[in-house]
Amino acid sequence: MSILLPAISEDTGTSVDTLQWAVTGYSLMGAAVIVTSGSLGDVFGRKKVFQLGLLLFVASCVFIALSTTGLAVIVGRIIQGAAGATILACGLSILTVANEGREQLRAVSLWGAAAAIGAAAGPLVGGVLVDFTGWQGLFWIDAVVAVVCMVISYFAIQESRDEGRSRSIDYLGTVLVALTLSPIVLATAQGPQWGWVSIPTLVCVVVSVASGFAFVFTEKRVAVPLLDLALLRNVVLVASTAAILIGAGTINGLMYLLSLYFQNPDALGMTPFQAGLAMLPATVGLVVVAPLVPRFAAKIGGRKVVALGFLITAIGFAVVGFVQPSWLYLSFVLPLIAIAVGMGLSNGPASAAATASVSQEQVGAASGVSNMARYVGAAVATALAATIYSSVITARTDAGVDMSGALASGLAAASWVMAGLSLAGVLMAFLLRKHRMPRGTLADAAAAAAAHTHTLPTTASGAGEGAELPRR
Structure with missing residues (x-):
């Protein structure tokens, strides 16, 4: 979505600062409904709620594509956040219930791989469509794809629900x-x-x-709480959830900032297509490193992988923190790859630690907390990055600095904050030291990390064949 903001801004006359709510609002709504939508599927039928999520997604895409004001785009994206969270929660439940053992792992791995491919192709496809069809084209295509998914899922998926679950929903x-x-x-x-x-x-x-x-x-x-507060006494779960929040927040903040910086005529002046292509090193880095993570975690321990990942990410952000107006695109490639590799290393084991730290009966609740944390991190970090970026630009231009210098200063300031957050992720990894889980458990559960990666997609294709996902 970030890659589209300059084009939407130009078309609707709405400032990019205001349109960041199209990104933030999506994540906020997702954070609010991700657990509830999963509960609705358990009670009323996962297939039924999944298809309702797809229908809502189609409606939001059509609404956004027909929008002529920035406010309408933001409202449509907020609706889309509810739809996306519903599709994620119920889609994963459908996969885990319909498969067992190796087939379950394979199904979730394919889910993660599809998410990774979508993340890699998304900025590029979005850029192409903006250049050739206008920004509305992406949403029309999304609507068509969702309709096709509705038809396929109607005939291919069997209905399932949790008959033993209380019908109480924590609205x-x-x-x-x-x-x-x-x-x-x-x-x-x-x-x-x-x-x-x-x-x-x-x-x-x-x-x-x-x-x-x-x-x-x-x-x-309440009888069935949205969040079991007793889970907050679990140090491993809290630390891993904080790491997940930081990881999702910093990568989303990065994508937002660079999408704007790359397209600004006073910076690199790229077209939307060029900007989408320029983001590929980050998404490809995530895809490449993810299959290696489970075995790496098994070899040296999940907490060390998390700490190493955040350290590499912090270094990448620190390099961007030295950005100058004279930098060409090639200057961004290595730090982009470093940030992506670091995120790929830390994401899987952090997700694994969250689910491995609780009993089988609490895995669903822990996964819900992790998913909520991703949405919260994306929302807060994007808003924070946007605020720092625009505030520094305003302050620098008011001080007489030319726009290119102000833009570089804004990006540098926001990058240093993201680097600081990444170092906080290293600290979260150290909190796991006193509560170390068996390495085998972490490695196997890391394969399931793709199941919890809506805002930070990876793939679990490198997992061992004998691993089995925890059941809800």
Whole structure:
């Protein structure tokens, strides 16, 4: 989506700063509904809810493609976030229920591979369509693909549900998650304009904190909570979830920043197609390294792989932090690859640690926490990166610096923050030292990491044949 923002901005007359909510809003809605949509599938039928998610996705694509204002695009993307989260949650449940043993692993590996290919091809395809059909073309094609998926899934998938599960759904918890996250992200994005101690900013903070307390109060009392608060006493789960959040946040922040920087005429001045092509080293790096991760984790331990991955990512971001207006595209290639390889190394074992740290009965809940963390990380980091980028650009231009220099300064500042977050990921890996899981468990579970990678896709094709995924 980030690759389309300059074109949408030009067509609708909406600033790119405002349109970042098309990226952030998608992730916020996904974070709010990812667990609930999975629960709805368990209760009312996974196939039925999966197809409803596809139908909602089609509707959102058509709505966005027909939009003539930036606000309409943002609203459509928020709706699309709910659809995407539903497709992810129920699609994975369908795969795990329909297969067992090696076939289950193979099915989820194919799921991860498809996600990785989509991530690699997405910026390039989006760039091509913007150049030849306008930005609307991508959403029309997405709508057609989703309709085809609806037809195939209708005939190919058998209905399934969890007959023993309580039919209680924590709708209030879903609302409170949205009310906790949205105001704080809004305050982050608008703080420079409103003032960090202004009334609107403080109101957002108060609403967010109050909603957070209300969420905790509610989760302690509902029959089937959205989040089992007892899981938060699990140090491994908390640390691995924080690592997942950081990883998803930094890679999404990077994609957002570079999509804008590469296309800006005062920076590299690329066309959307060229910018999409320029992002391929990052996505290809993720695809290439992912099959190697399970065996690497088995050899040296998952926590070491997580720490190494975040360290490499931090170095990559630090290199970008020295960006100068004179840099050509080739100067970005190596740090892009480093960031991608680091993310590929840390993502799988962190996901594995999250699911391996709980009992079989809690795997579904732990996976839900991990998925929510990815969406939260993507939303918060994108908003933070956008705020830093635009604020530094404004400050530098006000100080008399030319636009090319201001743009480089904005990218550098945001990259240093992403580097700092990556170093925090290294610290999260060290928290796993006192709670080390068996290496075999981590390696096998790393193969299932593709099941939890909507905002940071990888593939698990390098897993051992004997591995079996935890069942929900």
